[in-house]
Amino acid sequence: MFIVLKKKIIIAVAACILTIIAIPVAIHYTNNVAEAVQASTSANTNWGLSFPKDGGTPTGNASSEFLQQYNSFYVGDTSKKEVYITFDAGYENGYTPAILDTLKKHNVKATFFVVGNYIETSPDLINRMVEEGHIVGNHTYHHPDMSKISDITSFQKELEDLEALYQQTTGQEMQKLYRPPQGKFSESNLKQASELGYKTVFWSLAYVDWYVDNQPTREEALEKLLPRVHPGAVILLHSTSKTNAEILDEFLTALEEQGYTFGTLNDIV
Secondary structure, eight states: OHHHHHHHHHHHHHHHHHHHHHHHHHHHHHHHHHHHHHHHHHSOEEOOEEOSSTTSOOEESSOHHHHHTTTEESBOOTTSOEEEEEEEESSOOSOHHHHHHHHHHTTOOOEEEEOHHHHHHOHHHHHHHHHTTOEEEEOOSSOOOGGGOOSHHHHHHHHHHHHHHHHHHHSSOOOSEEOOGGGEEOHHHHHHHHHTTOEEEOOSBOOSOOOTTSOOOHHHHHHHHGGGOOTTBEEEEETTOHHHHHHHHHHHHHHHHTTOEEEOHHHHO
């Protein structure tokens, strides 16, 4: 009995020692994770996503909670089968009329994030977007890497110069929705945009569609897009893509058949 009792005492002492050792290790690990997350959101970075499973909400390299501090988001209500169609439009490549025709056919109101050159060269298309109920968002005037712009004056000029051109072209004020060119951002950018009254809009679904000389096939595009659609998805497409113009009708039809409806970014913000 004495031997058994002695063994129990030894085991108890060993457990205490291990606990004492483990506590600072756990604290150190937790602190390191927190510091890594803070560093990733404070430094200049490219927006990125990881997809845990098809049909599931992807994880961004900045959390929804972090983004919400600065009136920013990348996904809508994940409890509703509603998705949001957005286009980045750096220039007109001849496909936007067909895209607008398809959106009208499906009664989808999209958001087009445009730059200065687009408004200057395609004012008729900008006005058509507005007339057909689409949102035109701010993609900056010159499409620079905004994460390298630290002073508020230069940052503000990129956005407000586009606002002025849009108002001159349409007679309306531009909605305060901003998408960083190439998804490049910093925490200070998010803060600057918020201080200017803007909401920064990222995305939860996109694919490589912007190489005009190396377009994906119809099959490749649909295989990339359809399995990753999820409730609340903010879908990014490029209006310069020939493939996007060709598959848009089929893509929207497939979403409708899966029970999805189409909202606008105003439904999120």
